[in-house]
Amino acid sequence: xxxxxxxxxxxxxxxxxxxxxxxxxxxxxxxxxxxxxxxxxxxxxxxxxxxxxxxxxxxxxxxxxxxxxxxxxxxxxxxxxxxxxxxxxxxxxxxxxxxxxxxxxxxxxx
Amino acid sequence: xxxxxxxxxxxxxxxxxxxxxxxxxxxxxxxxxxxxxxxxxxxxxxxxxxxxxxxxxxxxxxxxxxxxxxxxxxxxxxxxxxxxxxxxxxxxxxxxxxxxxxxxxxxxxxxxxxxxxxxxxx
Numbered sequence: 001x002x003x004x005x006x007x008x009x010x011x012x013x014x015x016x017x018x019x020x021x022x023x024x025x026x027x028x029x030x031x032x033x034x035x036x037x038x039x040x041x042x043x044x045x046x047x048x049x050x051x052x053x054x055x056x057x058x059x060x061x062x063x064x065x066x067x068x069x070x071x072x073x074x075x076x077x078x079x080x081x082x083x084x085x086x087x088x089x090x091x092x093x094x095x096x097x098x099x100x101x102x103x104x105x106x107x108x109x110x
Numbered sequence: 111x112x113x114x115x116x117x118x119x120x121x122x123x124x125x126x127x128x129x130x131x132x133x134x135x136x137x138x139x140x141x142x143x144x145x146x147x148x149x150x151x152x153x154x155x156x157x158x159x160x161x162x163x164x165x166x167x168x169x170x171x172x173x174x175x176x177x178x179x180x181x182x183x184x185x186x187x188x189x190x191x192x193x194x195x196x197x198x199x200x201x202x203x204x205x206x207x208x209x210x211x212x213x214x215x216x217x218x219x220x221x222x223x224x225x226x227x228x229x230x231x232x
Contacts, residue, residue, distance in 0.1 A: 003154075036210075036218040038155070045222040046147075046155065051210050057220055089155050091217065097169040099217035104154040 004029065004090055004102035011108040017078040020105045022090030023071060028100055030071035034093035037066060037075045040104075041086045049088075050075060077107075085109040112136040112221045114206050119226030122196055130191040130226060132206030140164070140184040141212040145219055146191050148202035148228075158204070161189060162215050169215070174200075196230045203227050 005023040012018040022029065022037075029035055035053045038046035048057050050066035053073060063078045073092070077084055090102040118130040132144065146158040159180040160169045168180055179192040189206055204226050207219035 034216040034218055040155075045205055045224055047222070048210065048218070048220045051218040051220070057210070091155075091157075093216045093218075097167075098171060099157050101155045101157065 002100070004092060004100055006088075006090060006102035006105045008103070009106045009108065011110055012077075012080045013110045014080055014082065016080050017076060018080060018107065019077075020075045020088055020090075020107070022073040022075070022092075022102050024073070024092050024100070025071055028071075028092040028094045029068065029073050032093045032095060033068070034099075035066070035068060035073045036091045037064075037073075038089045038091070039084075039086045040089065046089065080109055082109050112208070114208065114221055114223035116204060116206050116223040116226040119204065119228045121229045121231065123232050124197060124230055126196050126230070127192070127194045128196065128228060130193065130204055130206075130228070132189040132191075132223060134187045134189070134208070137208070138212075139187040143167075143209040143215040144182065144189045145207045145209065145217060146180065146189075146204055147207055147219070147222075148200075148204045149225075150199075150202040153202075156202070157217065159191065160209075160215055160217060163213060167215055193228070196228075198230050201228060201230045 037050040040046040053068045145160040161180045177195045182189045207222045210220040
């Protein structure tokens with residue numbers, strides 16, 4: 001199973017909105033709504049930000065939202081803040097008893 | 111408060127073995143699937159293995175199949191990862207993590223441990 005494709009880096013200024021894409025195939029992202037997004041700060045464990053494509057866990061800011069179109073899922077962060085600077089990973093169920101992760105996107109807040 | 115605490119990491123020679131443990135607290139452990147996810151130094155996340163709540167379903171990544179064995183003891187609120195025939199490319203921080211929805215194994219995880227470092231080197 002190939003990894004999901006994410007941009008290596010994205011950047012934005014405080015207050016702006018950014019979107020991170022996560023492209024898979026018709027065997028994973030395109031067919032299952034079990035897509036999740038994780039935020040990871042340096043030296044820390046990942047944190048779940050979005051699951052089931054669009055659901056936010058309790059405690060996650062509503063500035064974070066998820067969506068999906070075809071084989072591509074997206075994470076949008078609105079009202080960008082300095083603490084949002086981190087690595088972000090997407091993941092999708094593949095239907096063959098294993099998940100696949102994206103390569104990760106480094107978000108820089110300018 | 112939900113907590114997952116890994117232990118058992120360390121330095122091991124190629125071909126050697128290690129057993130990682132993940133101790134859980136703060137939730138009904140026997141309701142949830144548990145996953146192991148690893149991260150090599152400076153690299154991204156890689157799913158390693160999962161075990162369903164009642165151990166009926168066990169899954170492995172191709173990269174560890176036949177070398178790693180996952181198990182759990184619901185009486186002890188613990189999950190284990192027995193790692194044999196270790197290779198340099200197994201060097202990583204290993205995290206245990208809980209599936210977000212009880213009774214399912216869709217590999218969406220909400221709570222993570224702090225990780226334990228496994229270094230395979232001669």
